[in-house]
Amino acid sequence: MNFCTFSHIQHQDTTWVAGVEQGKEGNIFFYNIATATKFVVDVSSISHTDIGTREDAPMCLKLVPVNDNTDALGLLVGYESTxxxxxxxxxxxxxxxxxxxxxxxxxxxxxxxxxDYDSDEKAIYTCSADNKVCRYTIDAAGFHAAQEPGILRHGGSAEIRFFSSPKLVAVAGWDYAVHLLDSDLKLRGEARFHRASVTSVDMSTLARGNAESISNEVARARWNGRAQWLVVASQDHRISLWNVQDLL
Known part of the structure; x- marks a missing residue:
């Protein structure tokens, strides 16, 4: 294995996990949790630079659903060449x-x-070793730049996550902070506590639709007013929890 984060998806009543195999640049493994079986596919690519051609290493991946074939999965791969x-x-x-x-x-x-991938809008979010946060939409014709990239104050990000409720993009920064952007990639807030690079970020998901079945207005308000938690992990060996509303 290598530093590339795994990706997983539920597909046809089983969970598939994918990751990059170390030592076999360009190979992605797929693992079926239900049957404990594994296979490998080749996503090797060549990049063209001023000093010649070179193998373009896959740096990150994301499993996504596809609509044209129920037996297939979509695999997004980000490369060293950008x-x-x-x-x-x-x-x-x-x-x-x-x-x-x-x-x-x-x-x-x-x-x-x-x-990361927003399945409702069919939008793709990426972060990089630079200071940009990008968003692309995708259809049968390919990728489309949806808007100008978001710009962070400092370069270097380890992970990006999109959240639908509230609509936020969270970026784990090498500058020891988590940066929160809206869907237009405008900075909304930051979480600063850690003393080393932030390596991972995630958020709790609230089923706000369930509140429609609550007839009592006070109970419904309490349900909708629950805290939405952001969880952050860092190279300083700490994990922190944040109430998202306090950061916006």
Missing amino acids: KLQLYSVNLSGDKHAAVLKCSQKTAHSESIMSI
Whole structure:
């Protein structure tokens, strides 16, 4: 294994986990939790630079659903060259391969470090070793730049996560902070506590739709007023919890 974060998705009553295999640059493994089986697909790519061609290392990945084939999964891969590619991976049968669907040179100037996906808007969010946060939409024709990148004060991010309620983008920064942006990639707030690079971030999910079945107005207000928690992990060996509303 290597530093690349795993990705997982629920598909056809089982959970699939994917990750990058160390020592086999360009190989992504898929693991079926239900059957304890594993297979490997090739997503190797070549980048063209001023000093010649070189192997383009995959830096991060994200499993996403696809609509054209119920037996396939979408695999988003971010590369060292700042390229973003979408593959379709067939999960059925004995032969497995990653078929390239579309490719996009992103606005990043450094390696892509993390990808997240908004399934409602079909939007892709990326962060990088630079100070940009990018958003792309995707359709049958490929990737489309949705807006100008968001700009952080300092370069370097380890992970990006999109949250639908409230609509926020959280970026784990190498500058010891978590940066919170809205869906237009405008900075809304920051969480600063840690004494080393932030490596991971996540948020609790509240089923606000359940409040519609609560007839009592006071009880409904209390349900909707519950704290939304942000959890942050850092290289300083600490994990911190934050109430999101206190940061906005």
